[in-house]
Structures are given as structure tokens and as C-alpha cells.
Amino acid sequence: MSELEQNKKDIEKSLKEYQFKRYVDQIKKLEGRGTELISVYVPPERQISDVVGYLRDEYSTSSNIKSKTTRKNVTTAIESIMSKLKYYKSPPEHGLAIFVGYVPTRGDKSDMVSFFIEPPQSVTSFLYRCDSKFYLEPILPMLEKKEVYGLIVMDRAEATIGILRGARIEIVQNEDSLVPSKHHQGGQSSRRYERLIEIAAHEFFTKIGNLASTAFLRERDLKGVLIGGPGSTKDFFYKKAYLQYQIQEKVIDLYDVGYTNEYGLKELVDRASQTLDQLEVSKEKKIIDRLLVEIKKGTGLAAYGDREVSKALEDGKVDTLIISKGLRKTKFTYRCETDGSEKSEISQEEKENKCPVCGKNMVVSEQADVIEKYIELGQKSDSKIELVGDESDEGLSFLNSFGGLGAILRYN
Numbered sequence: 001m002s003e004l005e006q007n008k009k010d011i012e013k014s015l016k017e018y019q020f021k022r023y024v025d026q027i028k029k030l031e032g033r034g035t036e037l038i039s040v041y042v043p044p045e046r047q048i049s050d051v052v053g054y055l056r057d058e059y060s061t062s063s064n065i066k067s068k069t070t071r072k073n074v075t076t077a078i079e080s081i082m083s084k085l086k087y088y089k090s091p092p093e094h095g096l097a098i099f100v101g102y103v104p105t106r107g108d109k110s111d112m113v114s115f116f117i118e119p120p121q122s123v124t125s126f127l128y129r130c131d132s133k134f135y136l137e138p139i140l141p142m143l144e145k146k147e148v149y150g151l152i153v154m155d156r157a158e159a160t161i162g163i164l165r166g167a168r169i170e171i172v173q174n175e176d177s178l179v180p181s182k183h184h185q186g187g188q189s190s191r192r193y194e195r196l197i198e199i200a201a202h203e204f205f206t207k208i209g210n211l212a213s214t215a216f217l218r219e220r221d222l223k224g225v226l227i228g229g230p231g232s233t234k235d236f237f238y239k240k241a242y243l244q245y246q247i248q249e250k251v252i253d254l255y256d257v258g259y260t261n262e263y264g265l266k267e268l269v270d271r272a273s274q275t276l277d278q279l280e281v282s283k284e285k286k287i288i289d290r291l292l293v294e295i296k297k298g299t300g301l302a303a304y305g306d307r308e309v310s311k312a313l314e315d316g317k318v319d320t321l322i323i324s325k326g327l328r329k330t331k332f333t334y335r336c337e338t339d340g341s342e343k344s345e346i347s348q349e350e351k352e353n354k355c356p357v358c359g360k361n362m363v364v365s366e367q368a369d370v371i372e373k374y375i376e377l378g379q380k381s382d383s384k385i386e387l388v389g390d391e392s393d394e395g396l397s398f399l400n401s402f403g404g405l406g407a408i409l410r411y412n
Contacts, residue, residue: 036073037101039135041127073102095123150216150225153264162265177204209242228257228268284388300412304402321378324404326390335365
């Protein structure tokens with residue numbers, strides 16, 4: 001897979017995660033006047049016909065609600081869900097999380113909101129709930145980081161292979177070796193025995209390397225591999241490359257730990273925690289520093305801010321597009337209905353804009369989430385796209401000083 005193809009794959013994954021988080025953030029804020037907000041969770045193995053049948057029963061039950069307004073809003077929301085479910089032959093890969101209901105707007109008025117979300121992880125069980133707030137507990141844990149790392153702790157007597165998935169450690173396999181203990185007799189017998197020990201050790205290391213490589217290659221999102229253990233065995237194992245070459249290249253570091261069992265895996269994660277925290281920050285710092293260097297050089301190979309970056313993307317000049325994950329804004333395009341003139345602006349909400357030609361109010365002709373809009377533009381121009389966080393000092397400075405948008409150009 002080429003670097004550009006890998007970048008596209010990573011961006012698609014990051015975009016889905018971002019969209020999911022944005023939807024959840026929006027849904028969290030919504031509240032109904034009564035029990036008018038419906039939450040439905042559909043696991044991937046559930047038949048759509050079964051879900052529709054269940055909703056029909058709930059529709060019948062809802063006709064007994066005493067409040068006329070609540071009854072109308074709940075039954076209309078159920079009708080809307082059933083109508084949209086007709087377009088699904090079966091649930092998506094990870095199921096569906098559905099949120100439909102009426103939320104108050106101005107005065108006594110209320111509008112229907114509707115979210116059909118394909119979550120990043122599988123919905124585990126079917127659930128229907130009608131309440132004054134949407135029920136989000138089943139999907140909130142999905143917002144937590146789920147980065148995957150391979151773990152190996154070993155010495156000549158034992159090895160344990162594991163996976164770090166988010167904050168959870170999963171044991172893949174524990175193996176005791178058949179490597180004999182050291183022989184203390186001298187002479188030719190001793191040398192022969194030493195050779196047998198080294199052969200047994202080599203076979204044990206080969207077995208652990210194969211088991212670990214097979215387990216880690218199954219993990220599509222493997223970020224890296226950590227190796228630990230007491231003494232020098234781990235160093236020998238790494239230097240002699242007992243791991244498959246793709247996995248060998250992902251080894252981040254080696255750590256001294258006292259155990260080679262389940263406790264060793266926990267100790268390894270504790271020892272490596274600072275390294276793991278710094279990896280992402282270090283990567284983002286390098287990207288932002290590269291942009292700052294080009295800006296200071298004044299060679300014209302850098303752009304920042306909405307206007308400059310948009311123009312560079314339109315011209316196909318962007319090699320690397322840098323976007324802050326902290327950009328919680330919308331790009332509004334305003335249009336004058338009299339003379340057709342347009343104006344774009346990034347803000348958190350719609351604003352009143354006067355036409356610079358005729359002075360009349362302009363209307364919103366288009367609106368798009370900023371991050372989604374720029375990723376789309378970057379993909380069209382085959383740019384490498386980097387999403388950077390706003391937790392580090394560099395990331396926060398990039399968001400506040402450069403508007404969270406930057407680009408390194410292919411040419412001036």
C-alpha cells in the first residue's frame with residue numbers, strides 16, 4: 001500500500017470518528033418537553049422486519065398517551081423511523097443507533113430531529129426507549145480512544161503475548177519454554193549441552209515470534225509493538241528479528257519489566273505509558289513545526305487561514321493539508337438573491353450579512369462542517385491530509401494563531 005493510499009485510509013477512519021463524535025455532541029444537548037425523544041439501538045444481527053414489528057407495537061401503545069401533543073409527537077417520530085428503515089435490507093456492519101423526536105424551538109413550537117448513526121463499534125443488544133432526553137449510554141464508551149498496540153513480555157522460561165486495546169489488555173497466549181537450565185559441568189559434555197540449550201532457545205523464540213506476528217497481523221489498526229522482560233532476552237529476541245518483518249518495523253521500544261506473565265503485560269503498559277502519550281504529540285509537533293519553518297522562510301510554500309488554504313486547494317497546489325480537530329465551526333456560503341453575489345464565512349452559527357453591492361440581506365445558500373469540507377477538498381486534489389489535536393501547546397497555538405487551517409504547498 002502506498003503512502004497516499006494509507007493516508008486516505010487513515011483519513012476516512014478519522015473522519016468517521018470525528019462525525020460520530022460530532023453527532024453525539026449534538027444529540028447530548030437536545031431535550032424534549034415531555035417523553036417525546038425516541039432512542040432505538042439495532043444490533044447488526046437483528047432483522048429489520050423484527051425492528052419494524054416492534055415499532056408497530058410501540059405505535060399502538062403510544063396511541064393511549066393522554067397528552068394530545070405528546071401522543072402526536074411520539075407516533076409521528078415512530079412513523080418516521082419505520083419509514084426510513086424501509087431503505088435498509090439489513091443493519092450496517094456495526095448496527096444502527098437511531099435518535100428521533102421533537103425538540104422545542106421558539107415559543108410553543110417544536111421541530112423534529114432525526115439521526116441514523118452507524119457507530120464505529122457493534123451495538124450489542126436491541127433497545128427501545130422513549131424519554132425526555134436521548135439515551136446515549138450504549139455509545140458513549142465508543143468515544144474513548146481505542147488505539148491498538150501489540151505486547152510481548154518474555155525471558156527464556158516463559159513468554160506472554162497480549163493486545164492493548166484502548167485501556168484494556170487482552171491476553172492472546174502464554175507459553176512456557178522447554179529451554180533447560182544452565183549446565184555447570186565442564187568439558188566436552190558441557191559444550192554439547194550449551195549447544196542444545198541454544199537450539200531449544202532458538203526454537204522457543206521462533207515459536208513466540210510466529211505466534212505474536214500472526215496475532216498482530218490480524219489487527220488492521222495496530223499502532224505499534226512493545227517488548228518487555230527481565231534481563232537481556234528481549235534485546236536478543238528483537239535484534240535477531242524473530243518477528244515477521246512488518247511487525248518488526250512496528251516495534252516502538254523495549255522495556256525492563258520484572259514479570260513475564262499477565263502481570264508483566266500490565267507492568268509493560270505502565271512503563272510505556274509516557275512513551276505512548278508522547279508519540280501522537282511528537283508526530284503532530286513535527287507537522288506543525290514544518291509549516292512554521294516554511295512560513296518563516298517566506299518561500300511561498302506555506303498557506304494558512306481559510307482564504308489562502310481554499311485558494312491553494314482550488315489551484316491544486318497543496319501537498320499537505322493540516323486541519324485542527326478543534327475546529328468546531330461551519331463554513332457558511334451567503335448569496336444575494338438580487339445580484340447573485342456570494343460570500344463565504346467560517347463561524348459557529350449563521351450571521352446576518354448584507355450584500356456589498358445592493359445592501360440587501362444575503363441568505364445561506366450552502367453550509368458545511370469545516371473539517372468535512374476541507375477533507376473533501378483535500379481528497380479531490382490528492383493532498384496528504386493531517387488532522388492534529390488541540391491538547392498540546394503546539395496544537396492549541398495552531399488553532400488559535402492560524403485558525404486551525406494550514407497547508408504546505410507543492411510549488412509557489
